[in-house]
Amino acid sequence: MKEHHCTSIVPLFNHLSEEEQDKIESLVIHRHFNKGETVWQPGDDPLLIIVASGSMKVYMIAGNGREQLLRLLTPGSYEGANALLGARAQDLFIDTLEATDACLLRKSDFTALLEKTPKLALKLLEINAQRMADTENQTRFLMMERVETRLSAYLLSLSLLSGGAADLEIPMKMKDLSAYLGTTPETLSRKLHLLEETNLISRKGKKSSAMLKLDRGGIRI
Amino acid sequence: MKEHHCTSIVPLFNHLSEEEQDKIESLVIHRHFNKGETVWQPGDDPLLIIVASGSMKVYMIAGNGREQLLRLLTPGSYEGANALLGARAQDLFIDTLEATDACLLRKSDFTALLEKTPKLALKLLEINAQRMADTENQTRFLMMERVETRLSAYLLSLSLLSGGAADLEIPMKMKDLSAYLGTTPETLSRKLHLLEETNLISRKGKKSSAMLKLDRGGIRI
DNA sequence: CGGAGGATTGAGGGAAGTCAATGCCGGTGG
DNA sequence: CCACCGGCATTGACTTCCCTCAATCCTCCG
Numbered sequence: 001m002k003e004h005h006c007t008s009i010v011p012l013f014n015h016l017s018e019e020e021q022d023k024i025e026s027l028v029i030h031r032h033f034n035k036g037e038t039v040w041q042p043g044d045d046p047l048l049i050i051v052a053s054g055s056m057k058v059y060m061i062a063g064n065g066r067e068q069l070l071r072l073l074t075p076g077s078y079e080g081a082n083a084l085l086g087a088r089a090q091d092l093f094i095d096t097l098e099a100t101d102a103c104l105l106r107k108s109d110f111t112a113l114l115e116k117t118p119k120l121a122l123k124l125l126e127i128n129a130q131r132m133a134d135t136e137n138q139t140r141f142l143m144m145e146r147v148e149t150r151l152s153a154y155l156l157s158l159s160l161l162s163g164g165a166a167d168l169e170i171p172m173k174m175k176d177l178s179a180y181l182g183t184t185p186e187t188l189s190r191k192l193h194l195l196e197e198t199n200l201i202s203r204k205g206k207k208s209s210a211m212l213k214l215d216r217g218g219i220r221i
Numbered sequence: 222m223k224e225h226h227c228t229s230i231v232p233l234f235n236h237l238s239e240e241e242q243d244k245i246e247s248l249v250i251h252r253h254f255n256k257g258e259t260v261w262q263p264g265d266d267p268l269l270i271i272v273a274s275g276s277m278k279v280y281m282i283a284g285n286g287r288e289q290l291l292r293l294l295t296p297g298s299y300e301g302a303n304a305l306l307g308a309r310a311q312d313l314f315i316d317t318l319e320a321t322d323a324c325l326l327r328k329s330d331f332t333a334l335l336e337k338t339p340k341l342a343l344k345l346l347e348i349n350a351q352r353m354a355d356t357e358n359q360t361r362f363l364m365m366e367r368v369e370t371r372l373s374a375y376l377l378s379l380s381l382l383s384g385g386a387a388d389l390e391i392p393m394k395m396k397d398l399s400a401y402l403g404t405t406p407e408t409l410s411r412k413l414h415l416l417e418e419t420n421l422i423s424r425k426g427k428k429s430s431a432m433l434k435l436d437r438g439g440i441r442i
Numbered sequence: 443c444g445g446a447g448g449a450t451t452g453a454g455g456g457a458a459g460t461c462a463a464t465g466c467c468g469g470t471g472g
Numbered sequence: 473c474c475a476c477c478g479g480c481a482t483t484g485a486c487t488t489c490c491c492t493c494a495a496t497c498c499t500c501c502g
Contacts, residue, residue: 060357082351085350090354121342141283148489186451407460407461448499459486464481469477
């Protein structure tokens with residue numbers, strides 16, 4: 001079995017010296033998760049979770065039972081630093097979306113690391129600052145705009161992430177996308193249909209995660 | 222003129238030694254703002270803004286022109302750390318709500334401080350983690366629940382902040398509260414009226430910031 | 443081939459936003 | 473000191489978006 005080395009792929013760690021990385025690697029617990037497993041839920045011990053391969057979704061559950069998808073974790077991203085730093089419980093759930101390898105770091109090990117490695121604290125601050133800004137933008141966005149606008153912006157950002165490609169594949173199920181956009185599968189379906197009718201996109205109706213194409217040079221929001 | 226000493230009232234700094242605090246104090250720019258002034262807006266230089274007395278509102282402006290109030294800054298809270306740490310622009314605006322004294326810290330001074338004071342980085346991480354968790358909770362809340370629920374929860378949290386008091390005063394104009402709750406003044410007005418009709422609250426129709434009372438042992442959400 | 447979960451489509455209703463008019467308070471200037 | 477003005481709050485009527493419920497279709501997989 002090929003060992004995955006989390007430290008080298010995580011922006012949080014990969015700027016450290018090889019020696020330091022080795023030390024972290026020795027503290028880390030490697031685990032494999034199957035598709036659809038719950039990696040973390042409220043009540044579990046605080047844990048730094050680093051995705052080595054595969055993907056996870058981080059979501060909350062609201063009073064009415066609907067889930068709000070907060071973000072996807074792809075290889076190199078992590079979750080749980082906040083809880084490790086003493087933030088109040090957040091009622092977060094983390095599930096895998098596919099077979100996933102992850103590295104886990106215990107709270108005690110993590111805090112010890114932080115105290116011994118000032119560089120790490122600075123890096124973490126930097127990453128957190130960006131994440132904070134993104135979250136705030138997401139908040140504004142979800143709050144203020146209509147579903148259609150949110151969807152368009154999402155597609156556009158997806159396209160930008162892949163270097164402005166016109167063809168793109170939605171990296172999750174429609175059900176999850178609707179949760180991410182703060183709406184329902186039904187509404188999402190309708191809105192996609194609408195964008196299609198307006199010739200703004202065309203869909204290669206594939207399996208679950210649809211392949212689609214931004215027509216006419218993309219989407220205006 | 223009485224000098225305000227920001228460092229001693231800010232959780233971010235007040236755990237440091239007196240010597241360290243004095244040093245920070247020497248770097249800080251003290252400024253007074255009048256009511257309704259804009260303290261910071263997109264395009265301005267990154268700045269750490271610490272509120273010594275008075276209050277400010279931090280908000281964003283959405284595509285449709287409506288503003289989303291993100292949080293209020295009261296004495297001891299600060300804003301701008303993210304931008305100082307290199308986070309992408311956020312299109313934040315910061316206005317004073319009343320006459321306000323603030324301490325400003327330049328980006329260069331701030332980063333120098335951070336590098337020289339590891340304790341500070343850790344503290345900042347801790348505070349940021351909590352703030353991050355709060356923001357995430359706010360996201361979920363704004364997204365998922367109805368205006369009436371958001372309002373009730375807000376009133377309840379306000380009451381809890383003042384030690385469970387039944388009488389409370391809303392610390393901002395209705396217009397701002399509606400932006401904070403992600404709705405419009407009209408809807409807010411209607412919802413307050415509704416809570417009143419149900420005998421859940423009673424209002425001492427004061428001036429702008431209303432005084433109100435939670436009846437029947439409070440609000441159920 | 444059949445089942446299950448996801449996606450789609452349709453019908454209907456409800457929550458909240460918009461537009462517009464009026465009322466209220468507080469501040470300003472004569 | 474009082475009258476006027478301006479911003480904010482309130483109320484009403486209407487509209488719109490999107491959620492809910494329910495049925496059907498599709499796709500993947502055993």
